[in-house]
Amino acid sequence: xxxxEELAARADAVLPDYVSRYVHSVAGxxxxxxxxxxxxxxxxxxxxxxxDVSTIRTGVELLGTPVASPIVVAPMAQQVxxxxxxxxxxARGAAAQGSLLGVSTNxxxxxxxxxxxxxxxxxxxxxxxxxxxxxxxVERAVEAGAAALVLTVDTTSLSVEHPEIHPPNWPDESLxxxxxxxxxxxxxxxxxxxxxxxxxxxxxxGWLASISGLPVLAKGVLTARDARRCVDAGAEGVxxxxxxxxxxxxxxxxxxxxxxxxxxxxxxxxxxxxxGVRGGHHVVAALATGARAVHVGxxxxxxxAAGGAQGVADVLGRFRGELETTLRQLGVASVxxxxxxxxxxxxxxxx
Ligand code: FNR
Numbered sequence: 271x272x273x274x275e276e277l278a279a280r281a282d283a284v285l286p287d288y289v290s291r292y293v294h295s296v297a298g299x300x301x302x303x304x305x306x307x308x309x310x311x312x313x314x315x316x317x318x319x320x321x322d323v324s325t326i327r328t329g330v331e332l333l334g335t336p337v338a339s340p341i342v343v344a345p346m347a348q349q350v351x352x353x354x355x356x357x358x359x360x361a362r363g364a365a366a367q368g369s370l371l372g373v374s375t376n377x378x379x380x381x382x383x384x385x386x387x388x389x390x391x392x393x394x395x396x397x398x399x400x401x402x403x404x405x406x407x408v409e410r411a412v413e414a415g416a417a418a419l420v421l422t423v424d425t426t427s428l429s430v431e432h433p434e435i436h437p438p439n440w441p442d443e444s445l446x447x448x449x450x451x452x453x454x455x456x457x458x459x460x461x462x463x464x465x466x467x468x469x470x471x472x473x474x475x476g477w478l479a480s481i482s483g484l485p486v487l488a489k490g491v492l493t494a495r496d497a498r499r500c501v502d503a504g505a506e507g508v509x510x511x512x513x514x515x516x517x518x519x520x521x522x523x524x525x526x527x528x529x530x531x532x533x534x535x536x537x538x539x540x541x542x543x544x545x546g547v548r549g550g551h552h553v554v555a556a557l558a559t560g561a562r563a564v565h566v567g568x569x570x571x572x573x574x575a576a577g578g579a580q581g582v583a584d585v586l587g588r589f590r591g592e593l594e595t596t597l598r599q600l601g602v603a604s605v606x607x608x609x610x611x612x613x614x615x616x617x618x619x620x621x
Pocket of ligand 1 (some may be wrong): 292293294345346347374375376394413418422482489512513514515544545546547566567568569571
């Protein structure tokens with residue numbers, strides 16, 4: 271068992287079954303989720319020697335925000351189900367490691383309480399059918415200090431196959447808050463307007479930038495063509511992501527899509543990546559391929575469930591420690607000095 275599998279087992283032991291299955295859940299037969307990890311595993315690093323690696327630097331700026339490491343907490347819904355403090359605990363753990371976190375539209379916690387923990391944070395936007403509700407939430411996130419918006423563009427339907435593990439159907443009502451940032455009266459007034467929205471287009475990127483004054487990242491891009499459309503529409507970043515293999519069961523993986531996205535838009539915007547990243551060696555491979563940051567999802571959720579804020583800090587600290595060790599062994603002193611020449615697919619002779 272890897273340390274992450276052990277952590278998942280500890281989380282499963284404390285979570286209600288439907289919550290634990292929700293966190294594990296994958297789309298289709300799970301090919302994308304499985305291969306999402308395997309494709310990172312298939313990358314090999316090309317060590318350099320006779321380099322001074324006495325000091326390893328992991329600090330980087332992400333859309334203008336300085337962070338201690340390029341390991342970002344992915345936005346995940348319903349964190350109050352993993353720990354009563356929800357994103358407040360996640361933010362506390364991220365702050366302890368100098369990391370940035372994404373905050374889901376479907377957080378049960380108030381933005382101000384998350385922000386008070388001191389970690390930089392980005393607000394993840396699910397567009398609602400009634401754009402007025404989205405505008406209200408974005409304005410509240412901006413007021414609370416969100417540093418960027420992450421527009422999730424891959425969620426045109428929820429592909430959780432088993433309806434009983436879908437949060438709105440959970441038996442414990444206190445765990446299934448839709449959002450801590452709308453009042454009960456606002457949720458009531460929104461009615462069906464809160465629901466998943468299929469009518470999302472490139473213009474929404476510019477609209478979000480204009481109402482917030484913040485940079486917008488498009489999350490869930492898997493082709494050069496779509497990355498181009500997002501950047502042309504005003505995105506300052508894209509997140510190459512399969513939503514952790516939770517959307518399209520036989521989708522291409524993030525590791526396989528990253529090179530073409532970097533080639534298309536890497537010179538114009540920040541390219542981030544997530545899904546299946548399970549260690550510092552994966553982080554290094556992703557950064558060498560051209561990603562500026564790597565987002566981590568489930569391992570953080572399991573850390574939160576198993577150990578609260580400290581559990582989150584431990585997961586991020588472990589990833590960062592592995593990142594530093596891998597860089598030192600690779601002969602590269604800074605995350606900013608990784609290049610495609612440092613990574614090949616297993617079996618290839620050279621880049
Ligand atoms: C997610 N993810 C997600 N993404 C998003 O944009 N908004 C959301 O509300 C959620 N909610 C969510 C809940 C849970 C329980 C999981 C596991 C994931 C996707 C998330 O941001 C990220 O893309 C993946 O989790 C990354 O893959 P790994 O690291 O979990 O393999």
